[in-house]
């Protein structure tokens with residue numbers, strides 16, 4: 001346990017830096033949201049990622065997807081939570097199954113609170129819920145009411 005603690009200590013220093021960096025980035029970008037539209041930065045990053053992605057395109061696309069679908073304010077929240085958990089010593093532990101989230105994943109998405117498997121399951125659940133919402137709720141039925149005649 002003592003050895004594990006040492007590793008965790010140096011690891012958390014690196015990750016804290018990443019989190020604070022990310023936070024700064026988001027705060028900077030939030031200042032420019034008035035301009036509107038998709039930032040070219042996102043697209044450039046995307047292309048750069050594709051460049052060296054022949055190994056695990058899917059994995060990288062997943063990361064990009066999360067970045068785009070999560071609003072910046074949401075991410076900012078997650079970063080705050082992650083920083084708090086870093087202080088508590090529970091950072092990097094999956095919320096769902098309690099396993100250790102691979103450091104590689106934390107470097108790409110320092111604010112995640114789930115491992116890949118649990119995140120996938122959660123995403124799938126979200127998608128299913130969204131689809132169910134669309135089918136039962138917001139879309140009006142195809143049949144036209146009996147008003148003509």
Ligand SMILES: [Zn+2]
Pocket residue numbers: 094095096097098099114115116117118119
């Ligand atoms: Zn998990």
